[in-house]
Amino acid sequence: MKLSIFNGSPKPGVNNTAVLLERFIEGFEVTEGNKAQMIRMNHEQAYKEAALSFEAAEAVLIAFPLYSYAMPAGIKTFFEQLEPLLGKCNGKKVGFLVQYGFIEAVHARALEKYLEYIAKALDCDYMGTIIKGGCDGLTKSKRGAKKTLTGAYEIGKKFGETKVLDKQQLDDYSAPEIQKQQNVLVMKVLIKIINKVYWEKSLKKNGISVEESFAKPYGN
Amino acid sequence: MKVLILNGNPKEEYGELDSYLKDLSHSLESKNHETKLIMLRSFQFHDCIGCYTCWLKTPGICCFKDGMEDILKEYLAADVVILASPIIMGYISALLKRVNDRLLPFGHPFLVLRENRMAHVPRYSHYPKTTLLLDSNEKIDEESFKLIEMVYKNSARGVTKIWSSKQEVEEISNEVVNI
Numbered sequence A: 001m002k003l004s005i006f007n008g009s010p011k012p013g014v015n016n017t018a019v020l021l022e023r024f025i026e027g028f029e030v031t032e033g034n035k036a037q038m039i040r041m042n043h044e045q046a047y048k049e050a051a052l053s054f055e056a057a058e059a060v061l062i063a064f065p066l067y068s069y070a071m072p073a074g075i076k077t078f079f080e081q082l083e084p085l086l087g088k089c090n091g092k093k094v095g096f097l098v099q100y101g102f103i104e105a106v107h108a109r110a111l112e113k114y115l116e117y118i119a120k121a122l123d124c125d126y127m128g129t130i131i132k133g134g135c136d137g138l139t140k141s142k143r144g145a146k147k148t149l150t151g152a153y154e155i156g157k158k159f160g161e162t163k164v165l166d167k168q169q170l171d172d173y174s175a176p177e178i179q180k181q182q183n184v185l186v187m188k189v190l191i192k193i194i195n196k197v198y199w200e201k202s203l204k205k206n207g208i209s210v211e212e213s214f215a216k217p218y219g220n
Numbered sequence B: 001m002k003v004l005i006l007n008g009n010p011k012e013e014y015g016e017l018d019s020y021l022k023d024l025s026h027s028l029e030s031k032n033h034e035t036k037l038i039m040l041r042s043f044q045f046h047d048c049i050g051c052y053t054c055w056l057k058t059p060g061i062c063c064f065k066d067g068m069e070d071i072l073k074e075y076l077a078a079d080v081v082i083l084a085s086p087i088i089m090g091y092i093s094a095l096l097k098r099v100n101d102r103l104l105p106f107g108h109p110f111l112v113l114r115e116n117r118m119a120h121v122p123r124y125s126h127y128p129k130t131t132l133l134l135d136s137n138e139k140i141d142e143e144s145f146k147l148i149e150m151v152y153k154n155s156a157r158g159v160t161k162i163w164s165s166k167q168e169v170e171e172i173s174n175e176v177v178n179i
């Protein structure tokens, strides 16, 4: 199978989407004859060109970070380029990968419904959406994200073999849906640690105190 | 009340929404609401590139100086914000989503747990009530309407109300008061 993978991270350089995709592709290409082609799109012209690649592709995976509980504006620009293809994709296989900072899967569930809807409106064969939270630091520390990366590899591998995204496998990968009540205390402690060692440290590196980080330049 | 209407219609040739919003703006003004209508397509806004400058380097201020800063100021100064967009490919326009993404400086990097899920700490002590006004003229858009509603209901800051341009201007302008 030839799979065209669109990476729509708006970031100019290294990005978490790419780190995850790398492992997915590794798994996907384990099966002989499988080949993934990466298409980077993060500016106006690239969205236009990507629409042409989309039209020509046999099977497609559209990957991007969650931005405000939905796709980034750039991915929406790309979708708008696809408008002439509404109802005309003849069952082209399309799947999505959405990764983001928050840990729980619930943040991307409403978007997932939309992605399914728009894929079907294009008359694509909707394969599913790989949803993975807790991905904010992937480019910084691959060691701390071993499970996340191995999971992407496993999903890619199984997809490479079967040519379908396994719903159960995706759900296991996305878990937890939300935090269970009995985990709330643990999570609160974890969040305190993230704020301290991740965010406060990044601020400090830029010479910004916690107090300064709460600046209100435009109002109350 | 202060009302800010952001017109996210990207297409000049699609005049219906533009004139609808003008009518809405006049109607609100006739009820003594200070109303500002901003045409987003007359700006050249950058997409947010996720650099986190607005969180980690110049807290609250975006790295791009392309006019968005004025919109953020207007946004915070308003009591009610109406985000208006035609439904295109089943969702709000990329133009309006771009502005939506660029609201990142309104948040703070620190995390909190709210309703058993993660969220960010707010930067400001007070935000306006945000509403959506969706413009749909085709039947298939009914499903999109519901999906857009789902996405915004799922989001932390959320929206207070979602309107359709099928509603009478007067009806919406009356509801703005009671929001």
Ligand SMILES: Cc1cc2nc3c(=O)[nH]c(=O)nc-3n(C[C@H](O)[C@H](O)[C@H](O)COP(=O)(O)O)c2cc1C
Pocket: A009, A010, A011, A014, A015, A016, A017, A018, A064, A065, A066, A067, A068, A069, A070, A099, A100, A101, A102, A103, A107, A135, A136, A137, B048, B049, B050, B051, B101, B102, B104
């Ligand atoms: C404008 C903006 C909005 C974001 N919205 C969300 C969000 O709603 N939920 C979330 O968990 N992470 C959110 N994030 C974080 C990104 O999804 C996360 O950092 C992701 O790993 C970035 O991927 P990339 O490096 O491939 O661009 C947002 C980031 C930006 C810049």
